[in-house]
Amino acid sequence: GAGVSQTPSNKVTEKGKYVELRCDPISGHTALYWYRQSLGQGPEFLIYFQGTGAADDSGLPNDRFFAVRPEGSVSTLKIQRTERGDSAVYLCASSPYPGNEQFFGPGTRLTVL
Amino acid sequence: SQQGEEDPQALSIQEGENATMNCSYKTSINNLQWYRQNSGRGLVHLILIRSNEREKHSGRLRVTLDTSKKSSSLLITASRAADTASYFCATAPGGAQKLVFGQGTRLTINP
Numbered sequence: 021g022a023g024v025s026q027t028p029s030n031k032v033t034e035k036g037k038y039v040e041l042r043c044d045p046i047s048g049h050t051a052l053y054w055y056r057q058s059l060g061q062g063p064e065f066l067i068y069f070q071g072t073g074a075a076d077d078s079g080l081p082n083d084r085f086f087a088v089r090p091e092g093s094v095s096t097l098k099i100q101r102t103e104r105g106d107s108a109v110y111l112c113a114s115s116p117y118p119g120n121e122q123f124f125g126p127g128t129r130l131t132v133l
Numbered sequence: 134s135q136q137g138e139e140d141p142q143a144l145s146i147q148e149g150e151n152a153t154m155n156c157s158y159k160t161s162i163n164n165l166q167w168y169r170q171n172s173g174r175g176l177v178h179l180i181l182i183r184s185n186e187r188e189k190h191s192g193r194l195r196v197t198l199d200t201s202k203k204s205s206s207l208l209i210t211a212s213r214a215a216d217t218a219s220y221f222c223a224t225a226p227g228g229a230q231k232l233v234f235g236q237g238t239r240l241t242i243n244p
Contacts, residue, residue, distance in 0.1 A: 024175075053231065062221050062234030063176070076231055109174065118230040121166060126175040 022046070024125035026112050032131045033102055041097040041128045045114030052095050053122060054087055055079075055111040063111055069095060070118060102132045138235050139222060145241040152209040154238040156222030157202075163225055165198055166232065167207050170219045179207075179220075212242045 025044045033039050045052050051070055055063035065079040069089045077087075084102075089095040099106055109129050113122035140155045158165070164183045168176040182189045182198045182205065189196045195208040209216055219239050223232040
């Protein structure tokens with residue numbers, strides 16, 4: 021079956037702009053996660069959804085970052101007033117239920133100029 | 134902050150040899166997972182070992198877990214060029230659902 025998909029695969033924007041990154045999880049997976057990975061580092065947790073609600077948003081770096089999952093499936097990560105330090109690969113993962121293995125998408129490479 | 138630390142940071146071996154990577158973590162866990170990543174993009178789940186398990190096998194992969202030492206190892210036997218990738222251990226500390234990753238081991242298999 022189809023895996024986790026993320027769009028766009030690459031996004032180049034200018035400092036101060038607003039961006040939205042989309043994640044389509046595997047059908048039926050109730051848990052959805054966002055991570056951010058900088059070059060040479062492991063992924064860092066941003067936020068976790070169980071169904072429609074954000075069960076853990078402790079990894080969001082500041083209030084410029086926000087994520088939604090209004091129907092419990094597709095999720096959008098929103099970044100306001102982007103900064104050069106936001107440049108990274110943003111990874112989405114889903115899981116059939118919490119605590120199980122997570123299936124990752126290919127990521128969105130965000131570059132802020 | 135990073136929970137796990139992989140060792141070594143980089144490993145280069147000849148095709149056919151075995152590769153061993155180690156991971157240490159800091160807090161109590163429910164399970165520990167190993168992932169592979171090619172070319173800095175999506176991660177592929179390799180194996181999950183629960184806190185009450187000591188060893189697990191999957192094909193050419195063997196994972197051990199020592200909760201008393203808060204450490205795990207990943208052994209890849211009979212390595213192939215296609216095994217070239219970065220390998221990460223990840224834990225879910227304290228029953229949390231999020232995964233906390235180490236910095237990874239960059240493995241290079243030379244033909």
